[in-house]
Each structure stands twice: as C-alpha cells, then as structure tokens.
Amino acid sequence: MPSPAIAALHRYTLAESPTGDPRALAALAEMLESDAAAAGFGTAREPHPTGDHLVWTLPARGVPGAPLLFLTHYDTVWPVGTLAGMPWTVDGDVIRGPGVYDTKAGIAALLAAVAAAEAPHPEIRVIVVADEEIGSPTATGLVTAEGRRASAVLGMEPPHPGGDLKTGRRGSTRARIEVTGVEAHAALDPDAGANAIDELVDQLLRVREIGAGRPVLVNTGTIAGGGRTNVVAGRAHADLGLRFADPADERAVLGELAALRPVRSSATVTLRLLSHRPTWQPGAGGDELLARIGSVAAGIGQTLAGRPADGAADTNTTGALGRPTVDGLAPRGGGAHARTEWVSAAGVAERTALLTALITGLHRST
Structure with a gap:
C-alpha cells in the first residue's frame, strides 16, 4: 500500500500539466487545491490566460511574525500524451x-508534511x-511580493544529486532580438530593401562579442524570419x-544588448526580455538559513549540506x-527534463x- 504522498504523486503525474496548456493546468490545479484544503490551507488563485498561479495560506498557530514561504510549480516540460511512452x-x-x-514529488511531500504538522x-x-519552466514571466511579480514579506523562503525544486540543498543560482534571462x-x-x-535576416546575423555576431571574455553563457536558441526567397526579408528575430x-556581468551584458543599434540605416533593432531571473549569489542570510535547516535535519537523524547550482528557478x-x-x-x-526522469520513494x-520538522521547528532554530 503506497504512502499518502506516493498515492498523491501518482494522481498528480497522471494529470499531465505542460506549461502554457491552461486546460491541462486547470485540471491539476483543481486536484491540488482540493488536497491543499484537506491539509488545512486556505486557497486562492492569481488568474492568467496561460495558467493560474495558486496561493495557499496556513494560518499561524502559536508563532507570530512574518510567514514562512514555500515556492514550487505545477507545470512541466512534458506535453500532454507523454504518458503513453x-x-x-x-x-x-x-x-x-x-x-x-x-x-x-515536492508538492506531494509538502502537502503530506503540512497534514502531519502539529502546532506551534x-x-x-x-x-x-x-509557468516556472519558461522563466515565470507572469509569476515573478507575485513571487517578489510574497518574498518581501516572508521571514524565510524555501524552494521546492529538486536538490543536487544525492539530496544536498541549493544556496545560490546563476542568473537566467530569455531575451528576443527583433529586427x-x-x-x-x-x-x-x-x-531598395533592407534584409532583416542579414541584419539579424550581424547583430548575433555582436552578441557573441558581448559575451566573449566573461563568465557568461550565451545560447542562440531559436531564429525565425523572412517569408519568400524572392522577397527581401522584412522581419526576423532570435531568442537568446x-x-x-x-550580477555585475549581468548588468553589463543586458545593458550592451539593450544598446544594440542597426548596421543598416533603414532597419530597426529592439531587445525584448521574455523572462528575467536575477543572479542569486550565496550570502549571509542564506548561509544562516542553511545552518538552521541543517540543525533541524540533524534532530531527526538527517545530514544535509548545501552549495550553489547552475540552474535557475523562482528562488x-x-x-x-x-x-x-x-x-x-x-x-x-x-533526470530532470529527460525521459529517464525518476524520483526516490524513500526520498x-x-x-x-524533514518538511514536517521545518514547519514546526525552523522558528526554534534561530
């Protein structure tokens, strides 16, 4: 007989929920809200055409002060129909x-932990x-507002291999050069024309120069433009x-990209940020929080370390x-984002x- 968390994970997995599919996301959202309410949360939503963000609140019991904020997401990179293969x-x-x-699995574990937690x-x-998997373009304002009022923020993304926690992340920006x-x-x-594709190629050569010599990763992920071979292309764009x-490199590179100017006098070049997650560098606040989490973990016989990660998230x-x-x-x-994706039942x-212990004990570890 599976545990309640594993049983919930099974249900959530069968409810495929790709980013940008509002119908699929809505079906899973209903399931998650029902389980959250059963665990004691009050539930609300911030609606968006591409998928609603869910906001859950468990009132304080005996511990006044700012809330403890958990960040997670219910969209995946997998299209509907992936379960077949x-x-x-x-x-x-x-x-x-x-x-x-x-x-x-993070959502299932968190809900099971809240259901098991006792006061205070x-x-x-x-x-x-x-929409976390595409950089949270509609959620960043909500995350910012909630983060500002939280005593601490715990991210429910996957850990490092083996289970260690993440204490910093590279900045991540998706940008579009439009010509x-x-x-x-x-x-x-x-x-009489000005070829937008040729202009875009010249601009991408400049992008390569901007990133050169800095510890910056620049990937031209997609390009598109033009229409017919007998027409000088009027539009083109590339997503980076x-x-x-x-953070200094981040400011410099984004500033230089915003300052790109056309090579051809009759062309125009603009930069549009599709999503932006600033660089999160390890710092005293995170180090102290990691130490507190480690102390709580030790109290239940677990050992945890932490270090920065390359991937980006809402944290x-x-x-x-x-x-x-x-x-x-x-x-x-x-196996995140791979067909080998797996999670440990024991994990x-x-x-x-651990989450149950943090909910009831993190405030005492200060």
Missing part, C-alpha cells in the same frame, strides 16, 4: 513518469507557479538564453532580493519528515 512505473525505490522529479508553527504561505527591415523584390530592386554567475528572485533563501527541498532523484518519505 513514459508511463508511471514503480520499480523498488525508483518511481518514473513525466514531472515526478521536477517537481510534483508560523503562518505558512505556498506559491504554486504555472524590422524593408521588403523589396529580391531580384528587380534589392537595393543567457546565464550569469555575477533566484527572492535570493536576489536579499531574503534568506534555500532551495532543493524536493525529494532526491534525477519522498525523507523529505516529508
């Missing part, structure tokens, strides 16, 4: 299925984001993925705000126990 399976300790590791505890706030040219007949009057280890936002933040509190496993039990 990547089904839910349990083989000993290994549970497989789309989204089990990133990060539906502070106010608990949970934000369950609908408008002038259309003309490519054979009869080419000089940028990762930063240092970038709260960490960059200077709020005490630690991430990676979802159960251990592996689900371990994290449920």
Whole structure:
C-alpha cells in the first residue's frame, strides 16, 4: 500500500500539466487545491490566460511574525500524451513518469508534511507557479511580493544529486532580438530593401562579442524570419538564453544588448526580455538559513549540506532580493527534463519528515 504522498504523486503525474496548456493546468490545479484544503490551507488563485498561479495560506498557530514561504510549480516540460511512452512505473525505490522529479514529488511531500504538522508553527504561505519552466514571466511579480514579506523562503525544486540543498543560482534571462527591415523584390530592386535576416546575423555576431571574455553563457536558441526567397526579408528575430554567475556581468551584458543599434540605416533593432531571473549569489542570510535547516535535519537523524547550482528557478528572485533563501527541498532523484526522469520513494518519505520538522521547528532554530 503506497504512502499518502506516493498515492498523491501518482494522481498528480497522471494529470499531465505542460506549461502554457491552461486546460491541462486547470485540471491539476483543481486536484491540488482540493488536497491543499484537506491539509488545512486556505486557497486562492492569481488568474492568467496561460495558467493560474495558486496561493495557499496556513494560518499561524502559536508563532507570530512574518510567514514562512514555500515556492514550487505545477507545470512541466512534458506535453500532454507523454504518458503513453513514459508511463508511471514503480520499480523498488525508483518511481518514473513525466514531472515526478521536477517537481510534483515536492508538492506531494509538502502537502503530506503540512497534514502531519502539529502546532506551534508560523503562518505558512505556498506559491504554486504555472509557468516556472519558461522563466515565470507572469509569476515573478507575485513571487517578489510574497518574498518581501516572508521571514524565510524555501524552494521546492529538486536538490543536487544525492539530496544536498541549493544556496545560490546563476542568473537566467530569455531575451528576443527583433529586427524590422524593408521588403523589396529580391531580384528587380534589392537595393531598395533592407534584409532583416542579414541584419539579424550581424547583430548575433555582436552578441557573441558581448559575451566573449566573461563568465557568461550565451545560447542562440531559436531564429525565425523572412517569408519568400524572392522577397527581401522584412522581419526576423532570435531568442537568446543567457546565464550569469555575477550580477555585475549581468548588468553589463543586458545593458550592451539593450544598446544594440542597426548596421543598416533603414532597419530597426529592439531587445525584448521574455523572462528575467536575477543572479542569486550565496550570502549571509542564506548561509544562516542553511545552518538552521541543517540543525533541524540533524534532530531527526538527517545530514544535509548545501552549495550553489547552475540552474535557475523562482528562488533566484527572492535570493536576489536579499531574503534568506534555500532551495532543493524536493525529494532526491534525477533526470530532470529527460525521459529517464525518476524520483526516490524513500526520498519522498525523507523529505516529508524533514518538511514536517521545518514547519514546526525552523522558528526554534534561530
């Protein structure tokens, strides 16, 4: 007989929930809200056309002060229909299925922990984001507002391999370079036009120079433009993925990208940020929070360490705000965004126990 958390994870996994599919997300949201209410949360939503963000509140019981904020998400990278070739399976300790590791097991463990927690505890706030996998473009304002009023922020993203926590993250920005040219007949009057694709190529060479010599990752992920080979292309764009280890480099690179100017006088070049997660550097607030979490973990026989991570998440936002933040509190496993994705059944039990202890004991570890 599976534990309540594993049974819940099974239900969540069968409710496929890709980013940007409001119908699929809504079906899982109903399930999650029902389980959250059963665990004692009051539930609310911030509506968006591409998927609602869920906001849950557990009132304080005997511990006054600012709330403890948990950040998680219910969207996945997997389209509806993935289960047909990547089904839910349990083989000993290994549970497989789309989204089990990133990060539906974290939600299941958190709800099981809240249901098991006893007083006293502070106010608990949970934000369950609908578009985390594309940089939380509609959720960042909500995360910022909730982060500013929290005593501490605990991220429910997957941990490092083996279970260690995450104490910092690279900055991550998705940016689009948009070029408008002038259309003309490519054979009869080419000089009357300004080729947007050619302009875009020249701009991408500049982008490469901007990133060179800095510890910055710049990936041109997609390009598109033009329409016909006998027409000078009037429009083109490229989407960039940028990762930063240092806020100074982040400011410099984004500033230089915003200052790009066209090579062709009749073309225009603009930069649009699709999503932006600032660099979260390890700091005193996070270090002190990690120590407190480690103390609570030791009290239930668990050993935890922490270190920065390369990937980005909503904890970038709260960490960059200077709020005490630690991430990676979802159960251990592996294969995020891969067809080998798996989560440990024992890890689900371990994290449920840890989260229960943190809800009731983190305030006493100061």
